[in-house]
Amino acid sequence: MGIKSFYSVMLGFCAFLSASTVAQDIDVDALILASEKAAYYAGDDGRSNARMIIVDGQGRKQMRQFTILRKDVEDNGDQKMMVFFSRPADVRDTVFRVEKHADVNIDDDRWLYLPALDLVKRISAGDKRTSFVGSHFFYEDVSGRAVSEDRFTLENQTDTRFILKAEPKDPDSVEFAYYLVEIDKQNKLPVVINFFKQDGTNYRRVEAVSVATIEGYPTVTRSKVTDLNSGGYTLMEFRNMDYNLGLDDGVFSERSLRTPPVQWLK
Amino acid sequence: MFKSIAASVLLGLCLSAHGQTSDDPWADMDDWEAQETSPFSWAGFTELALGRRLKSDDVIGQNTTLQDARLQLQGDYVLSSSKLSFRGDLYYDGVKESLESQIREWYWQGNLGFLGAAGSHFDIKAGQQVLTWGTGDYLFLNDLFPKDYQSFFAGRDDDYLKAPSLSVKLSGYFEFANFDVVITPEFEPDNSINGEYFSYFSPMTGTLIADEFSVLDSNIPADPEYAIRIYGTLAGTELALYGYKGHTKLPEAADALGNPRYSDLTVTGFSAVRAMGSGIGKLEYAFYDGDDTTGADPFVPNDQSRFLVGYEQELISNLTGSVQWYTEFNHDYEALIANSLWPQYEDEERRHVVTTELRYLALQQTLTLQLFNFYSPTDNDGYLRLRGTYSPTDRWQISAGVNGFYGDETYTFYSQFKDGSNLHLAFRYFFEE
Numbered sequence: 001m002g003i004k005s006f007y008s009v010m011l012g013f014c015a016f017l018s019a020s021t022v023a024q025d026i027d028v029d030a031l032i033l034a035s036e037k038a039a040y041y042a043g044d045d046g047r048s049n050a051r052m053i054i055v056d057g058q059g060r061k062q063m064r065q066f067t068i069l070r071k072d073v074e075d076n077g078d079q080k081m082m083v084f085f086s087r088p089a090d091v092r093d094t095v096f097r098v099e100k101h102a103d104v105n106i107d108d109d110r111w112l113y114l115p116a117l118d119l120v121k122r123i124s125a126g127d128k129r130t131s132f133v134g135s136h137f138f139y140e141d142v143s144g145r146a147v148s149e150d151r152f153t154l155e156n157q158t159d160t161r162f163i164l165k166a167e168p169k170d171p172d173s174v175e176f177a178y179y180l181v182e183i184d185k186q187n188k189l190p191v192v193i194n195f196f197k198q199d200g201t202n203y204r205r206v207e208a209v210s211v212a213t214i215e216g217y218p219t220v221t222r223s224k225v226t227d228l229n230s231g232g233y234t235l236m237e238f239r240n241m242d243y244n245l246g247l248d249d250g251v252f253s254e255r256s257l258r259t260p261p262v263q264w265l266k
Numbered sequence: 267m268f269k270s271i272a273a274s275v276l277l278g279l280c281l282s283a284h285g286q287t288s289d290d291p292w293a294d295m296d297d298w299e300a301q302e303t304s305p306f307s308w309a310g311f312t313e314l315a316l317g318r319r320l321k322s323d324d325v326i327g328q329n330t331t332l333q334d335a336r337l338q339l340q341g342d343y344v345l346s347s348s349k350l351s352f353r354g355d356l357y358y359d360g361v362k363e364s365l366e367s368q369i370r371e372w373y374w375q376g377n378l379g380f381l382g383a384a385g386s387h388f389d390i391k392a393g394q395q396v397l398t399w400g401t402g403d404y405l406f407l408n409d410l411f412p413k414d415y416q417s418f419f420a421g422r423d424d425d426y427l428k429a430p431s432l433s434v435k436l437s438g439y440f441e442f443a444n445f446d447v448v449i450t451p452e453f454e455p456d457n458s459i460n461g462e463y464f465s466y467f468s469p470m471t472g473t474l475i476a477d478e479f480s481v482l483d484s485n486i487p488a489d490p491e492y493a494i495r496i497y498g499t500l501a502g503t504e505l506a507l508y509g510y511k512g513h514t515k516l517p518e519a520a521d522a523l524g525n526p527r528y529s530d531l532t533v534t535g536f537s538a539v540r541a542m543g544s545g546i547g548k549l550e551y552a553f554y555d556g557d558d559t560t561g562a563d564p565f566v567p568n569d570q571s572r573f574l575v576g577y578e579q580e581l582i583s584n585l586t587g588s589v590q591w592y593t594e595f596n597h598d599y600e601a602l603i604a605n606s607l608w609p610q611y612e613d614e615e616r617r618h619v620v621t622t623e624l625r626y627l628a629l630q631q632t633l634t635l636q637l638f639n640f641y642s643p644t645d646n647d648g649y650l651r652l653r654g655t656y657s658p659t660d661r662w663q664i665s666a667g668v669n670g671f672y673g674d675e676t677y678t679f680y681s682q683f684k685d686g687s688n689l690h691l692a693f694r695y696f697f698e699e
Contacts, residue, residue, distance in 0.1 A: 056630065134630055235291055
């Protein structure tokens with residue numbers, strides 16, 4: 001071993017040391033809470049228009065267009081959500097209402113309004129890792145997977161990102177063995193999440209494609225989820241976001257299912 | 267002639283439907299902003315639907331149970347805090363061989379906030395509209411809004427089970443409870459099985475008949491219908507009280523000459539729905555208080571209590587199952603039988619119906635499969651509905667299904683429609699601005 005290689009080993013070792021020192025300094029629990037808050041709890045409430053383009057493995061396209069209203073009961077806690085669909089024609093005026101419970105032992109309450117029948121239907125709690133309205137997004141990607149459901153460890157970091165490994169506390173309840181989430185160091189938003197099977201196959205990816213600061217809150221404006229097995233993917237774009245509108249609790253009720261609050265939907 | 271026009275319109279729409287292709291997957295977002303500025307939006311579909319009897323019906327002598335070429339258009343005009351909505355159907359009904367139209371929605375809906383702070387607690391929906399409340403799946407206790415069983419049995423889309431009415435609905439929202447009051451100035455009965463599509467049992471002749479009967483104008487009530495619901499949530503349970511004052515929705519009563527008529531009816535009831543275990547549990551009760559208080563009048567239906575309990579849960583991913591137990595209790599049953607003109611055909615004192623449903627979403631929710639079975643252990647008859655709907659794009663949808671009626675006797679509720687068991691197929695093409 002020449003002197004040069006000795007130095008580089010030392011250098012590498014020091015780099016490793018400093019990396020692990022930094023790792024020890026990072027409070028992973030605080031980081032994932034901050035990340036969850038940035039991704040799902042910006043402001044006290046919010047609205048956004050959203051459009052999804054769903055592309056299946058054969059290249060066939062579908063579209064969903066809707067408006068989301070959200071109100072936090074508390075940060076990193078319970079939330080109320082309304083999703084008003086406007087496109088395509090067969091889901092026009094359909095409304096989805098969710099009362100999300102952060103306690104993993106309490107199922108979310110969900111209702112669906114079918115306009116052609118004027119029917120409000122309470123929906124039983126379902127597997128949260130199934131398709132959200134036919135897209136590659138899971139219901140859980142939209143409402144937020146409770147961080148208490150996984151064990152997080154810091155796997156790595158780059159200049160701009162923390163890379164955390166998350167393992168489910170209840171492996172039987174999910175289809176993944178683990179996922180790697182890359183969190184932006186500055187705005188704390190999760191920007192890439194790769195899901196893996198037990199054998200290390202990366203079969204699913206969720207990414208924030210573009211981020212903008214809106215009313216002071218870093219906000220994902222474009223995101224994409226890819227089914228790496230089939231090649232199918234879904235693009236989602238958000239527009240006309242607003243935070244801290246002072247949305248009344250009454251907006252998140254059966255009233256809004258049957259009588260959409262048109263002033264918040266424009 | 268009309269059929270061939272409808273077919274060529276449909277074909278033309280399909281040919282023009284080929285999507286625009288682009289290298290930039292985000293390009294499909296481009297036309298978005300322009301749409302949002304307009305207060306007016308519209309959409310619609312055209313549909314061809316066909317249904318055939320599984321075996322012939324000697325009384326009707328026609329094997330077609332459904333033959334629709336349909337156009338539906340809907341439009342909304344959004345005002346500052348209210349909206350105008352329209353949904354109308356124009357269709358050629360090949361079974362009746364006539365061009366039909368139906369305005370399903372044509373209403374103004376908005377908040378009364380412009381009347382002052384107190385007004386903000388109230389919403390109004392006035393005009394032609396479809397109305398639904400209550401907890402049953404395909405079973406109705408406190409929901410006395412008009413239904414169209416002919417469409418349901420023929421295999422038209424579930425939307426058509428509910429018929430529209432010209433009504434005013436006032437809704438009030440308060441801290442402890444909310445209410446709806448619905449006034450329908452002109453009585454709107456159900457579209458029942460009347461011999462147009464399906465034959466039915468006549469106790470008078472003791473056989474199946476298909477006489478297309480209609481109710482004489484003089485036997486149609488002239489007074490309005492009133493319906494009220496008071497509801498709220500208490501400790502996670504959704505509770506509701508209901509009331510209805512109007513008339514039987516089917517012409518079950520008869521006048522002195524034996525002509526069918528709608529008798530007076532008052533209904534009161536309640537319901538409760540809550541999360542139970544990993545599913546949803548529900549319970550509903552309704553008391554049907556008719557004109558025949560002693561049960562001795564054979565021309566007027568007796569009072570009835572209706573009761574339903576149900577449970578639904580997701581069994582495995584994308585597969586949901588539900589069960590309902592429903593019972594009708596006929597009050598003053600001894601008097602009913604003693605005075606009946608045909609006691610051998612009367613319902614049991616307690617008629618039970620058990621329903622089971624399985625609903626499966628497959629292929630990224632582009633395929634929906636539904637099995638729904640009604641079975642009456644007291645009548646020993648039932649009705650099995652199977653339906654599959656496939657829609658891999660936003661543009662079109664194909665659906666197929668079976669309505670199968672079974673049972674021992676010709677006079678029991680489901681069994682009388684055995685000859686109406688049918689297979690149906692529909693293709694629907696959607697369009698929007």
